[in-house]
Amino acid sequence: MSLINVSNLTFAYEGTYDNIFEQVNFQLDTDWKLGFTGRNGRGKTTFLNLLLGKYEYSGTISAQVSFEYFPYVVADPAGQTLDVIHEIDPEMEHWKLMRELSLLRVAEDVLYRPFQSLSNGEQTKVLLAALFVKENQFLLIDEPTNHLDVKGRKLVSDYLSTKRGYILVSHDRAFLDNCVDHILSINKTNIEIQKGNFSSWWENKSRQDQFELAEDEKLRKDIKRLSDSSKRTGGWAHEVEKSKNGTRNSGSKLDKGYVGHKAAKMMKRSKSIQQRQETAIAEKSKLLRNLESSDSLKISQLPYHKERLVELEEVSIRYGDKAVCSSVSLTIEQGDRIALSGSNGSGKSSILKLICGESMNYTGVFVKDSQLAISYVTQDTSQLKGSLSEYARERGIDESLFKSILRKLDFSRLQLEKEMSTLSGGQKKKVLIAASLSEKVHLHIWDEPLNFIDVISRMQIEELLLEYTPTILFVEHDREFCANIATKQYDLD
Template structure:
């Protein structure tokens, strides 16, 4: 056991006037399993890079361990997997490597195949196994779930729960709950550490937020009451002082003493008022606003929108899925699931109108308007105003949705190419919510998106009940949203 100490850490992006982190201090144990959570754009990956020593900063970070980052960059993916592992851990012991792979359900023959021939999920597992073989290292695991289906996420989370000494960035609540024993949360004004899993941290955060909101309301009322009282007392003091003159013979000494007493009382009330204002200023700094979103979906003239009956899809001579039957009716929220390579994306492409070779019966309603969110965000560049104009959506509504999903106004002026992965996915979702459509088709929409935004999107879909077909590996999201489930 040793400690990682972060003291007065301050950092700003080059060219930025605002600090991303300012005088941040905390301490963590190298035996802990830490889940790292926070809104998109708050600097989670940047903080990991600071631990790795990639950027200059002020303050101090001390640790008696070496840091390793996942995903580990593999330059020559055409090499055999065993050679890739040897480049990461030159002194690995073979039986220990095989043991780790067995825990992750990766067969030993994968070691003797080119690394690039492994599926994305297999590559994730192999790299995790290799990195955990290194001694005296502390792993910085950055969003490992993006290429894992639900079954693989369960497998990897069980694997991590038996390990120690890592920081895990993930926005999958169930994955975090199974994997970690502490939460490192990056807030608006600080970073703090709390014992427990994500669910216990979220419960505590909501209690703290609700307390601060109630305390803020109480202090607001106190400030108004004290302000009114100070004004009344001040007015009485001035009126009493004025009565010393122009009213015949009076005891001016007594009246002056009375006026001074009232003025003193007024000053005391003002001091209490200022104390209340100061107390209030300490509140609400780390409350993440999660306002409700709004959409208006088009109603279709028929109940049935799409039908697939015994559909099989092939590429060349290879069938990717066979005998699939799905009916999409108005109000359905259908979770399409299955292992990687089972044909989920192919079915989505068929439904949205791409040229896909298939057999069986496929019907899509005439004049059906579909809003599609793809997995790919690499095409996003330029500013948000031009993007809204090019896609014929209401710019004000589009930006209002992004504001509610925690976009700062500064982001509106930036090139989308510089956005984080989560911010890019939010752009696609906000665009989809602005489009007039009968059916939403979302292909892994939540990759990289922070937990609070996921909850907002859940609430939206539950409140408005749009018809939607989606592929998503976040089990909590699927359990909350889906009215039907189709597994390939």
């Protein structure tokens, strides 16, 4: 066991004015299995890069271990998988690699195939095996679940639960609950550590939030009282000063010297009182530091003149000679929230594209009204460029509603003005979801919408879908999200 000490850590990116971290202090045990959570853009990946020594910062980070970061960058994806692993760890012992691959249920033959020929899930597992072959390293594991289906996530979570000595960034609640024993959370104003899994941390945070909400009522009343009092105090001297130009009741002129002296004394006293009151207001305003915004989001879906929107009967889809799915029978009716599941390569995205109107080589019966309006959220965010305002105009959506949804998903006013290509992966996914929710449609189709999106925003999206019950067909590997949202589930396996 050894410790990682962080003292007075302060960091801001060059050319920016706002510190991402300011005078942060905490201590980590290298035997812990830490789940790392926090809103998108709060600095999780930045903190991992600071541990790796990639940026200059003020303060100190001291550790008796070296750090290893996942995912690895593969320089030659066309190369043999075993060569890729040797590039990562030239001193790797083959028997240790085989031990890790066996635990991850990866067959040995993948080592002798080109790395790029492996599925996304296989690539993730192979690189994780390479990561855990290394010894005497503290591991920084950044969102390993993004290319794993539900079964793959469960397998990798079980695998990580047998290990120790890592920080794991993940937004999958069930995944974190199964394999961490501490939570490292980036809040609005600090970083804190709690013992336990994600669910116990969230329960504690919710309890704290409820306490702060109760205090909020009292604090707002106190702040209003102090503000009103400060305004009255500032008005005293002003009124006395005005009286210098008035007259006494008897009609004789006032002694302006006396009145001016009195006004000056009152002005000095009022300024002192005002300053104390403003200090009190500032102190009270600081008390609600880490209460997260969780306002519900509002959408309105277009009604459709038929109960049944889409029908597939014994549909099979092929790419050339290869069948990606077969004998799919699925009906979408108004109000349905259908989770479409299946292993990687089972044809989930192909079914969504067929319903959205893309040209597909299929057999079977597929019925969809030509007047049906659909909003489609893809996995790909690479098309997001330019400003949010331009994007809203191009899609023909209400810009104020679009940006209001983004604000409630924790976009700052500064981020609303940013060029979209500079946003984080999670922020880009929020842009796609906010745009979809702003569209007037009959049916929402979302393909893995939650990749990279933080846990609190996921919960907000859940609340929205449960409150406004839009008709939606979605593919998502977050088990908690599917269990909470879906009225129907269809498994392509």
